[in-house]
Amino acid sequence: MLEVRSLGLEGVLEIIPRRHGDARGFFIETYNEERFAEAGIDLRFVQDNHSYSAAAGVLRGLHYQLAPRAQDKLLRVIRGAILDVAVDIRRGSSSFGKWLALEISAEKGNQILVPKGFAHGFVTLVPDTEVLYKVTDTYSPQHDRSIRFDDPAIGIEWPAVADGFQLSDKDLKAPLLAATEVFA
Template sequence: MQVSSLGLDGVYEIFPNRFEDERGFFSETYNRNGLLDAGIETEFVQDNQSFSTAVGTMRGLHFQKSPKAQYKLVRVIKGRIFDVAVDIRRGSKTFGEWVGLEISEKKWNQILVPEGYAHGFVTLEANTIVAYKVSDFYSREHERSIRFDDPQIGVNWPIGARRMIVSAKDASAPSLEDSDLE
């Protein structure tokens, strides 16, 4: 397993080991000891999966506020996404900054998004399947969203906002400035 920082505190790109032969491949997509060896100490309690039929499907920016904040370990089973993590920790020197990463079945990479970050992605291929682990259970009471196209954050999405397919919930999300972060 290869783990490298993406420049924001606690956000990592992970490349699980992949062993290929004439039959195909085998990979441990999650290995707790591998993360511990990289200094990442979190435990996951729930697996989630999404399927998006169209290119440009936007999901995010989502987070759960404390005490139900979540780490997310995100990977693509089929297709390709542009994945984003936004630092929403008030008082952090990188508050409001974001990092983006293309994740795909071909690259076989993952992103680890820690607590204190909003997370979202847009699909870059049709029929994309995304799977992710979370460190706390879903809580409707603690679930929050931030507008994916908030100019204060300024995410440079590879697909323009007018071409994105956005849920009503995500389209009406508040700006970072107006969000209930704590």
């Protein structure tokens, strides 16, 4: 059994699997194709990714892939906590450029589904955070794109981090939303 909550932007969902626990620990079924289909989520995942961030304040994003290699992402945290962000980059959408954020943690056991047509990023809230995510297409450098995490036109409210954010060169050099290729 799993609980599925809409987060306010079309297709972005919080998924809360049932946790079975006892004195030994717990068990969670994080993905079951049949159960997801029953909940209206009919996706075929083809690749799993794992990221580790040593420090709090590691910011990854905002990333996406263009069609025909666009990816749906199902993301969870297995150690630590993140603030996960999705930005609607479907130019014809009434919510184009709008964003939402959700705290995802190993403690909560929650997940987020970020569909195609959204840029995605996260910042680690605690040190030693590990994130696992499934995607519906493999990585394609030719279709890979990014948007600047602090684009004022989007206005994401990232949490304050004592030592500032740690970003890759790619993310520091990412273009603003107005200057990048997005979904029609």
